[in-house]
Amino acid sequence: MGREVKIAPSILAADFANFGKEIRAVEAQGADWIHVDVMDGHFVPNLTFGPALCKAIRPYIKSVMDVHLMISPVEHYIEEYAEAGADIITAHYEATDHPHRTMQAIRASGCKAGIALNPATPAESVEYLLDSIDLICVMTVNPGFGGQSFISSQLEKIEKLKSMIGSRQIFLEIDGGIDSKTAPLVVAQGANVLVAGSAVFKGGSSDNPSVYGENISAIRNAFE
Ligand code: DX5
Ligand code: ZN
Numbered sequence: 001m002g003r004e005v006k007i008a009p010s011i012l013a014a015d016f017a018n019f020g021k022e023i024r025a026v027e028a029q030g031a032d033w034i035h036v037d038v039m040d041g042h043f044v045p046n047l048t049f050g051p052a053l054c055k056a057i058r059p060y061i062k063s064v065m066d067v068h069l070m071i072s073p074v075e076h077y078i079e080e081y082a083e084a085g086a087d088i089i090t091a092h093y094e095a096t097d098h099p100h101r102t103m104q105a106i107r108a109s110g111c112k113a114g115i116a117l118n119p120a121t122p123a124e125s126v127e128y129l130l131d132s133i134d135l136i137c138v139m140t141v142n143p144g145f146g147g148q149s150f151i152s153s154q155l156e157k158i159e160k161l162k163s164m165i166g167s168r169q170i171f172l173e174i175d176g177g178i179d180s181k182t183a184p185l186v187v188a189q190g191a192n193v194l195v196a197g198s199a200v201f202k203g204g205s206s207d208n209p210s211v212y213g214e215n216i217s218a219i220r221n222a223f224e
Helices: 020-026 050-058 075-083 099-108 123-129 154-165 182-189 208-222
Strands: 006-009 033-039 063-070 088-092 112-117 135-139 171-175 193-196
Touching: 006 050, 006 112, 006 208, 020 033, 020 182, 033 050, 050 063, 050 075, 050 154, 063 075, 063 099, 063 193, 075 088, 088 099, 088 135, 099 123, 112 123, 112 171, 123 154, 135 154, 154 171, 154 182, 182 193, 182 208
Parallel strands: 006 033, 006 193, 033 063, 063 088, 088 112, 112 135, 135 171, 171 193
Antiparallel strands: none
């Protein structure tokens, strides 16, 4: 039994020299999932992790490895991230001409399938995908970097998606600018997975992990 609203720290804000320790620390301090931001320097203007890194950190993750692919083309790499141990693979709606095929490929790889929407992409775009996905990721910043400000125009989109999802078992994940001020706003619209980078890792370290616990509690207490 997991918590009703999950907090998924993004290791984009962790110490890059210490991923294993950082992951153990945030999980011990209350993280529900571990969010891994994969960027290709093409779909987004930043470069981060390949499948080898995902495979290397997998043994440290006891919870759920939530891989967010900000890469285009995307289909070619799905199998590699699945083999690296992803539990959930999320691809961008904007990264392919054939999002439905991409979702099928993710499920065929044995992972749960997520579709991510850039701020400019309307909720209705994914209507035809609702029976083929396990997660919708609403970007509340322009993807590419941590530490950006929350784009509040996305709140209406979250509400719309929540009602489109209805009784289906689909996670509604919010990614970008989540902290103790914005978390209650998105939970009120129906979000049930909150990605947070800066707000979880700020001020702490794997040698001083209780700060991560305080940061996670501050976010959780703001909406519970
Ligand atoms: C942005 C990434 C986010 C980001 C969140 O492209 O997808 O996961 O790391 O970071 P914060 O919480 O700092 O906005
Ligand atoms: Zn992300």
